[in-house]
Amino acid sequence: MTEAVRDSLDRCVKCTICESFRPFSKVTPLFPGPKYVGPQAERYRDAGMSADHSVDYCSGCGICTQVCPQGVKIAEINSQARAAMWEEQGQIGQVQLRNQLIARPSVIGKLGTPVAPLANWALGNRTLRGLAHNLIGIHRDAAMPKFAGRTFQRWARRHARRAADKTVVYFHGCGTNYYEPAAGEMLVAVLEHNGFNVIIPPQDCCGLPLQSNGRFPAARGYVRRLVANLAPYAREGIPIVANSTSCGLMLKREAHEILGIEDEDLQVVSKQLFDVCEFLLFLHEKGELRTDFQPLPLEVPYHAPCQQRGHGIGKPALDLFALVPELRVIELNIDCCGIAGTYGLKKEKYDISMAVGEPLFRQIREAKPEVAACGSETCRWQIEHGSGIHAVHPIELLYRAYGLDSPSPALRERVGERVEKERL
Amino acid sequence: MTYDVIVVGAGLAGLTAALRLSEQDRRVLVIAKGNGATHLAPPVIDVLGYAGDKRIESPQKALSGFVVSHPGHPYANVSADVIAESLDWLSRRVPELGYQGRLDENWLLPTAVGVPKPSALVPESMVAGDLRRGGRFVFIGLRGLKDFHASYLADNLARAQLPARVSTRFIELEPPHDRNADPGSVGFARRFDEPRFRDWIVQALAGQLEPNEKVGFPAVLGIEKAGEVWRDLERRLEHPAFEVPLLPPSAPGIRLYDALARALRQAGARILIGDRVAAGGSEGGRVAEINALTAARPVAYRANSFVLATGGFASGGLELDSRGSVRETVFGLPVAGMPDAGEPMFSPRYFDTHAVSRAGVAVDARLRPVDEKGKVVFENLHAAGAILSGAVPWREHSGNGISLATGYAVAAAILEHAAPRIRVDARD
Ligand SMILES: Cc1cc2nc3c(=O)[nH]c(=O)nc-3n(C[C@H](O)[C@H](O)[C@H](O)COP(=O)(O)OP(=O)(O)OC[C@H]3O[C@@H](n4cnc5c(N)ncnc54)[C@H](O)[C@@H]3O)c2cc1C
Ligand code: SF4
Numbered sequence: 109m110t111e112a113v114r115d116s117l118d119r120c121v122k123c124t125i126c127e128s129f130r131p132f133s134k135v136t137p138l139f140p141g142p143k144y145v146g147p148q149a150e151r152y153r154d155a156g157m158s159a160d161h162s163v164d165y166c167s168g169c170g171i172c173t174q175v176c177p178q179g180v181k182i183a184e185i186n187s188q189a190r191a192a193m194w195e196e197q198g199q200i201g202q203v204q205l206r207n208q209l210i211a212r213p214s215v216i217g218k219l220g221t222p223v224a225p226l227a228n229w230a231l232g233n234r235t236l237r238g239l240a241h242n243l244i245g246i247h248r249d250a251a252m253p254k255f256a257g258r259t260f261q262r263w264a265r266r267h268a269r270r271a272a273d274k275t276v277v278y279f280h281g282c283g284t285n286y287y288e289p290a291a292g293e294m295l296v297a298v299l300e301h302n303g304f305n306v307i308i309p310p311q312d313c314c315g316l317p318l319q320s321n322g323r324f325p326a327a328r329g330y331v332r333r334l335v336a337n338l339a340p341y342a343r344e345g346i347p348i349v350a351n352s353t354s355c356g357l358m359l360k361r362e363a364h365e366i367l368g369i370e371d372e373d374l375q376v377v378s379k380q381l382f383d384v385c386e387f388l389l390f391l392h393e394k395g396e397l398r399t400d401f402q403p404l405p406l407e408v409p410y411h412a413p414c415q416q417r418g419h420g421i422g423k424p425a426l427d428l429f430a431l432v433p434e435l436r437v438i439e440l441n442i443d444c445c446g447i448a449g450t451y452g453l454k455k456e457k458y459d460i461s462m463a464v465g466e467p468l469f470r471q472i473r474e475a476k477p478e479v480a481a482c483g484s485e486t487c488r489w490q491i492e493h494g495s496g497i498h499a500v501h502p503i504e505l506l507y508r509a510y511g512l513d514s515p516s517p518a519l520r521e522r523v524g525e526r527v528e529k530e531r532l
Numbered sequence: 533m534t535y536d537v538i539v540v541g542a543g544l545a546g547l548t549a550a551l552r553l554s555e556q557d558r559r560v561l562v563i564a565k566g567n568g569a570t571h572l573a574p575p576v577i578d579v580l581g582y583a584g585d586k587r588i589e590s591p592q593k594a595l596s597g598f599v600v601s602h603p604g605h606p607y608a609n610v611s612a613d614v615i616a617e618s619l620d621w622l623s624r625r626v627p628e629l630g631y632q633g634r635l636d637e638n639w640l641l642p643t644a645v646g647v648p649k650p651s652a653l654v655p656e657s658m659v660a661g662d663l664r665r666g667g668r669f670v671f672i673g674l675r676g677l678k679d680f681h682a683s684y685l686a687d688n689l690a691r692a693q694l695p696a697r698v699s700t701r702f703i704e705l706e707p708p709h710d711r712n713a714d715p716g717s718v719g720f721a722r723r724f725d726e727p728r729f730r731d732w733i734v735q736a737l738a739g740q741l742e743p744n745e746k747v748g749f750p751a752v753l754g755i756e757k758a759g760e761v762w763r764d765l766e767r768r769l770e771h772p773a774f775e776v777p778l779l780p781p782s783a784p785g786i787r788l789y790d791a792l793a794r795a796l797r798q799a800g801a802r803i804l805i806g807d808r809v810a811a812g813g814s815e816g817g818r819v820a821e822i823n824a825l826t827a828a829r830p831v832a833y834r835a836n837s838f839v840l841a842t843g844g845f846a847s848g849g850l851e852l853d854s855r856g857s858v859r860e861t862v863f864g865l866p867v868a869g870m871p872d873a874g875e876p877m878f879s880p881r882y883f884d885t886h887a888v889s890r891a892g893v894a895v896d897a898r899l900r901p902v903d904e905k906g907k908v909v910f911e912n913l914h915a916a917g918a919i920l921s922g923a924v925p926w927r928e929h930s931g932n933g934i935s936l937a938t939g940y941a942v943a944a945a946i947l948e949h950a951a952p953r954i955r956v957d958a959r960d
Contacts, residue, residue, distance in 0.1 A: 121846070125571045128718045128781035141716075174806030177566030177847050360828040378828050393533060420826035422561075422804040427533075439797060 110368040119178040120147035126172035126182055136460045139165035142172035146182040163190045167448035168320050169414040187366045194322035206245040210450045211321040214313040217286030224257030247458035251493030253287040260289035264308040272305040277341045281352040282313050283485035294507040295351050301510050302398050309337050316358040320449050331363045339373035342380040349384040353483040354415035356383050385502055389424040401509040403434040409475045410437050413484040414444045425502040432509040438475055442468040447490035469494035535561045538835040540809045543568025544932055545917025546841030547792040548939030554799035556947055565808045568847055574777035575788035577936055581650035581929025591652055592636040604922035606934045610941045618940035619653045626791040630656030640664045644680055644778050646688025657762040660746050660772035666696025671748040673704040676715045679779040680750040705736050720752040721783035724761050734768045741771050751775035751784045758787045811863045818912045837912045837946045844918040858891050866903045868894035869921035885924050892921030898945040916942040
């Protein structure tokens with residue numbers, strides 16, 4: 109266990125505040141709560157043996173760490189304990205295979221992209237999903253994104269870069285690359301509209317899914333390779349923006365705190381890393397954000413994902429939305445959508461994950477919006493799955509308000525797909 | 533980011549100050565490391581329950597003498613009128629809790645261990661527990677709920693010194709086991725939110741209640757549908773029903789937090805929970821900014837005025853190191869009320885008055901922290917709640933009263949004196 113995390117343990121005064129939040133233990137007896145499996149059980153783990161196995165059901169949403177007034181790093185303690193427990197148990201057979209598989213989105217992305225139509229068909233096929241459920245342990249109903257059939261990286265390589273006096277680096281993550289390249293294009297358009305030259309270095313997974321599936325050594329490898337690509341820019345003082353709240357948090361803090369990486373590359377990257385909404389709001393503070401927004405007469409429920417709360421930056425999207433005429437935002441005040449990255453994909457945890465998300469889905473359904481907004485891709489997929497309402501990254505709304513969306517993103521997406529298909 | 537006022541701390545004091553200011557169209561940010569005592573304590577507002585060992589019947593009457601004998605007490609800086617106003621304000625502002633009470637008399641409610649406890653303002657779901665008029669009480673135990681033992685409560689209360697005759701008994705229920713429910717108070721409160729669970733309770737009690745009995749439940753009567761739960765039970769049981777506060781976490785306290793946070797969001801304030809706050813820059817004797825310690829870096833937030841509402845030792849607003857030196861954790865303000873060197877900080881027994889508990893920040897009449905010589909530290913920095921020096925809340929029974937009244941008064945001080953509100957470019 110990393111020292112900073114271990115030391116925070118002694119600050120626990122057993123006040124039970126974390127226990128009264130814990131979105132997951134609300135719905136399942138299998139997870140007794142963050143204090144019990146964290147600061148409490150940790151005392152018995154000293155000998156290197158896992159005291160209890162219920163920590164397996166902790167999703168790592170991190171709400172406990174945020175609400176603890178004493179600064180106990182509860183979620184971090186639990187992540188590390190979970191990894192140690194899995195290692196000790198030696199995950200067997202199906203669980204091992206499944207967790208290895210879902211923890212490598214970029215590998216899946218590389219395999220699925222060239223055969224996207226087939227892969228998407230398979231993901232939508234009940235029989236095959238039933239097989240995957242039984243054989244691999246990925247729940248048959250779990251929300252699975254569709255392969256875009258093209259990668260954002262490929263688009264980026266062809267995208268003519270603008271000459272501009274301001275430069276920013278874009279860390280897009282696997283979700284954008286393989287599933288939502290259009291989201292990445294919109295982000296680039298918004299930044300270019302604000303006079304930035306957007307650099308998109310080659311990049312692979314940040315290792316977060318491996319970390320949350322307890323594969324720390326492999327996760328560390330991914331982090332090191334990624335930050336090695338980003339660090340040269342960071343050293344020049346160029347800001348790096350991320351549009352995935354969870355992958356952004358990985359580089360800001362978790363890779364250091366949970367995986368214990370002390371790497372100098374990681375340190376410079378962390379310091380330069382911004383969530384894209386955080387970044388735009390800083391620009392606005394300096395009077396450098398263009399505010400030529402057209403009215404966007406929509407009522408949009410906004411969910412700040414739990415991983416975004418971990419950034420400690422509040423909800424910058426709300427301040428950005430407030431700049432858009434006629435855009436009405438319903439701030440949802442729900443801790444977690446339940447997916448927690450890959451947690452909700454797992455056969456044994458899917459029901460729990462949907463029950464955790466239900467209050468959120470209900471609020472979104474009741475608002476009957478055209479779209480909902482949320483900064484994390486896995487949460488958006490879960491929201492769409494649970495509520496039936498299309499969910500977009502906040503940037504997409506800004507993109508539309510800037511009037512950059514003609515033709516509409518959906519159309520561009522389809523056009524993009526057709527072009528890609530023709531190329532194949 | 534720039535605000536009119538930044539409030540550090542999300543307990544009752546900080547939330548009160550923030551809501552009062554937002555109501556007056558100030559752009560407010562509440563920022564806190566975590567949640568405060570709202571999640572631990574019942575939402576009863578004890579203004580003054582004891583002077584020494586003497587139980588107080590009317591805080592209004594007792595206050596003038598109390599501040600004379602306790603010159604450094606937080607109440608010395610807020611008049612009885614302001615305290616009374618703050619009680620009224622809270623009752624109006626969170627109608628969800630249906631607060632009842634006034635400054636001129638204390639309710640007397642049973643605790644979970646059967647001790648009568650004086651409070652000035654209490655939620656409607658606790659009113660029927662008032663022991664002053666005596667009567668017949670039956671307490672309902674729920675098998676599986678930790679920390680509530682109806683028989684023990686009934687026994688102790690029967691032996692307590694009370695102004696009127698009471699008779700007590702208990703009924704122990706064994707609710708159906710729900711493998712998904714957590715046995716803590718919050719878990720039980722969620723079960724009470726469900727109509728089916730209440731059906732079961734009503735059926736289980738059918739024919740068991742005696743005429744004129746008042747029915748005391750552990751304080752788990754709902755979280756989201758709290759008022760509805762309590763009213764529904766009263767109506768269907770055809771007996772007055774009330775909640776008895778439990779050990780932490782506190783379901784009714786969470787209701788108060790939720791109601792205040794909801795009102796704040798509606799009034800346009802921002803609430804940011806999860807960041808520790810550290811001092812930022814100051815200019816010309818004024819705080820210019822504070823630093824939020826975010827995941828990657830400190831982020832500066834600027835404002836015209838700042839409110840320090842970080843609670844005491846328990847919430848991290850004060851820290852005591854192993855050598856006995858005490859520190860205010862955000863601004864490093866001078867700490868008053870510490871016992872002199874060589875004098876003991878602690879008394880031998882847990883519930884005694886401990887000298888160290890009076891430690892905190894001393895303030896001027898506008899609730900601005902002052903140094904040892906009484907000089908204001910920062911022109912635009914105010915303090916409210918348990919961070920203030922001079923009180924021993926759990927002996928005086930004054931905790932939430934101090935937080936509410938000073939949180940309320942701090943807002944007034946800022947509204948009266950601070951610079952006009954900033955241009956709210958993001959919203960107008
Ligand atoms: C178990 C219990 C039972 C109680 N029962 C009663 C009762 O029956 N009646 C009654 O009147 N009172 C009661 N009290 C006392 C009462 O609850 C408190 O005195 C009062 O609520 C304190 O409120 P506060 O807002 O001043 O501070 P708190 O509620 O303690 O809030 C402090 C806030 O500051 C934040 N904070 C601290 N340091 C930092 C930092 N460096 N950076 C950022 N944020 C920071 C914390 O995270 C927290 O949000 C009880 C208290 C407890 C614990
Ligand atoms: S909130 Fe923090 S101090 Fe309180 S019980 Fe949880 S870990 Fe311990």
